[in-house]
Amino acid sequence: MSSTPIPLAHIRHLIVDMDGVLWRGPQVMPGLQDFFAVVRAHSLRFVLATNNATKPARAYVDRLAELGVSIREDEVITSPQATAAFLAAQSPEARIFVIGERGLIEALESAGLRVVNDTPETATHVVVGLDRGLSYTKLAEACLLIRRGAAFIGTNPDLTFPSERGLTPGNGAILAALQAATGVAPLVIGKPEPEMFRQALRRLGGTLSDTAVIGDRLDTDVLGGQRLGLTTILVLSGVTTEHEAQHSSIRPDYTFEHIGAVAEALRRALS
Amino acid sequence: MSSTPIPLAHIRHLIVDMDGVLWRGPQVMPGLQDFFAVVRAHSLRFVLATNNATKPARAYVDRLAELGVSIREDEVITSPQATAAFLAAQSPEARIFVIGERGLIEALESAGLRVVNDTPETATHVVVGLDRGLSYTKLAEACLLIRRGAAFIGTNPDLTFPSERGLTPGNGAILAALQAATGVAPLVIGKPEPEMFRQALRRLGGTLSDTAVIGDRLDTDVLGGQRLGLTTILVLSGVTTEHEAQHSSIRPDYTFEHIGAVAEALRRALS
Numbered sequence: 001m002s003s004t005p006i007p008l009a010h011i012r013h014l015i016v017d018m019d020g021v022l023w024r025g026p027q028v029m030p031g032l033q034d035f036f037a038v039v040r041a042h043s044l045r046f047v048l049a050t051n052n053a054t055k056p057a058r059a060y061v062d063r064l065a066e067l068g069v070s071i072r073e074d075e076v077i078t079s080p081q082a083t084a085a086f087l088a089a090q091s092p093e094a095r096i097f098v099i100g101e102r103g104l105i106e107a108l109e110s111a112g113l114r115v116v117n118d119t120p121e122t123a124t125h126v127v128v129g130l131d132r133g134l135s136y137t138k139l140a141e142a143c144l145l146i147r148r149g150a151a152f153i154g155t156n157p158d159l160t161f162p163s164e165r166g167l168t169p170g171n172g173a174i175l176a177a178l179q180a181a182t183g184v185a186p187l188v189i190g191k192p193e194p195e196m197f198r199q200a201l202r203r204l205g206g207t208l209s210d211t212a213v214i215g216d217r218l219d220t221d222v223l224g225g226q227r228l229g230l231t232t233i234l235v236l237s238g239v240t241t242e243h244e245a246q247h248s249s250i251r252p253d254y255t256f257e258h259i260g261a262v263a264e265a266l267r268r269a270l271s
Numbered sequence: 272m273s274s275t276p277i278p279l280a281h282i283r284h285l286i287v288d289m290d291g292v293l294w295r296g297p298q299v300m301p302g303l304q305d306f307f308a309v310v311r312a313h314s315l316r317f318v319l320a321t322n323n324a325t326k327p328a329r330a331y332v333d334r335l336a337e338l339g340v341s342i343r344e345d346e347v348i349t350s351p352q353a354t355a356a357f358l359a360a361q362s363p364e365a366r367i368f369v370i371g372e373r374g375l376i377e378a379l380e381s382a383g384l385r386v387v388n389d390t391p392e393t394a395t396h397v398v399v400g401l402d403r404g405l406s407y408t409k410l411a412e413a414c415l416l417i418r419r420g421a422a423f424i425g426t427n428p429d430l431t432f433p434s435e436r437g438l439t440p441g442n443g444a445i446l447a448a449l450q451a452a453t454g455v456a457p458l459v460i461g462k463p464e465p466e467m468f469r470q471a472l473r474r475l476g477g478t479l480s481d482t483a484v485i486g487d488r489l490d491t492d493v494l495g496g497q498r499l500g501l502t503t504i505l506v507l508s509g510v511t512t513e514h515e516a517q518h519s520s521i522r523p524d525y526t527f528e529h530i531g532a533v534a535e536a537l538r539r540a541l542s
Binding site: 134173181 | 441
């Protein structure tokens with residue numbers, strides 16, 4: 001694998017995936033500290049963006065702090081936060097029935113939105129994130145509401161979730177069940193859909209021409225970035241192998257082995 | 272609506288759907304008793320066939336008895352029974368993890384099959400029927416097993432289930448979630464797939480040319496019957512409207528308003 005030595009000198013803003021880029025489960029990627037050192041040294045602005053709907057932004061700040069990297073909480077965006085921001089702007093009066101975990105409910109309530117799981121029959125919106133407490137009762141409630149016309153919103157489309165035991169159903173599988181039962185496709189906020197990327201861009205104040213997406217997935221990070229017209233950087237430290245990258249119809253602008261190699265390229269480009 | 276006065280004189284065997292044909296929820300269809308009287312008078316053999324995976328065959332015998340119609344239990348076939356018979360013939364040594372209700376588990380065990388929900392890691396097969404006690408834990412277990420290579424079998428593909436509160440997710444929605452999370456399509460036993468029809472035909476001793484399917488759904492009863500080459504009879508007393516029937520690409524051989532009209536036609540044809 002040879003990284004492509006192309007200037008990244010135009011890049012001033014970064015939208016960075018975390019799982020598979022900064023770490024993979026317990027394993028920390030080589031060059032992680034170096035990457036943040038380069039980014040800070042050159043005053044690049046960044047947002048760490050994750051589809052994961054089960055953890056709050058604070059958890060990522062804490063994990064990086066343990067690794068010696070200090071970031072602010074507003075340098076992280078999660079799909080529950082992006083969903084909450086979207087709804088707060090579009091439908092501040094929404095009455096929301098939630099399938100999801102504590103992190104999603106807290107994100108919605110922190111944005112001033114109203115969760116009505118105690119009186120679901122009054123809901124105008126159904127918001128679905130991965131819920132490891134999922135039950136038939138919750139699915140039935142969501143199904144009845146969506147069939148009656150409630151808006152149907154998904155935090156993220158990931159079909160699987162990397163649990164300790166292996167790949168278990170992700171939020172995309174729950175969305176698939178509800179779409180099958182209702183005939184209604186959800187509006188999805190997370191990658192590769194544009195909404196979370198758009199919010200990240202607004203936080204950064206970046207433009208399409210000076211912002212890059214860094215991720216390990218062709219079908220979320222790279223595809224989503226390309227749809228918006230952003231520069232895309234694939235790292236091969238996550239789910240995508242070099243072979244897959246070479247044979248995919250989705251072509252990132254740049255490919256590197258890992259975030260450490262991205263750091264080196266940025267240092268060369270910006271020094 | 273004019274019923275089509277075409278001879279049914281060649282019909283000696285019937286495969287009859289129940290919900291939407293004999294009754295719809297609490298409402299009993301006109302001519303139900305007359306239908307069974309004609310069938311018995313002319314010694315037609317029949318099997319009542321349902322995709323519903325939540326009730327045992329006995330429940331249908333009992334309901335008909337309350338309506339003054341006496342049938343035998345082996346004149347009913349349910350998708351759990353058909354699934355159990357299929358597995359008992361194909362994979363008698365199967366170790367089965369079940370997502371499903373009591374009726375499905377009993378059908379499998381009555382066929383001499385082994386349900387291993389207490390030790391799911393030993394399962395070779397995952398069998399999925401509608402389970403109103405569905406949980407994320409059950410979905411995760413099934414997902415891990417299917418991803419490891421366990422066979423993936425669904426009792427029936429119905430996307431919705433007519434509950435007292437309205438249409439809630441059917442077994443097809445659970446299958447959709449698992450297919451999304453595993454990338455594996457289930458082998459489905461119930462209508463419109465051929466396996467349950469084939470078993471009904473074997474029970475009847477019927478041939479393709481002297482057996483008719485009676486149902487209220489174009490996409491299950493009629494489509495499934497046509498795929499096997501059976502005569503198909505649509506009744507308009509269930510989910511299919513006359514308008515839908517006239518504009519569908521699925522064309523039954525005969526269409527009647529309700530089972531009472533089928534009874535009249537059979538009486539004329541066979542007398």
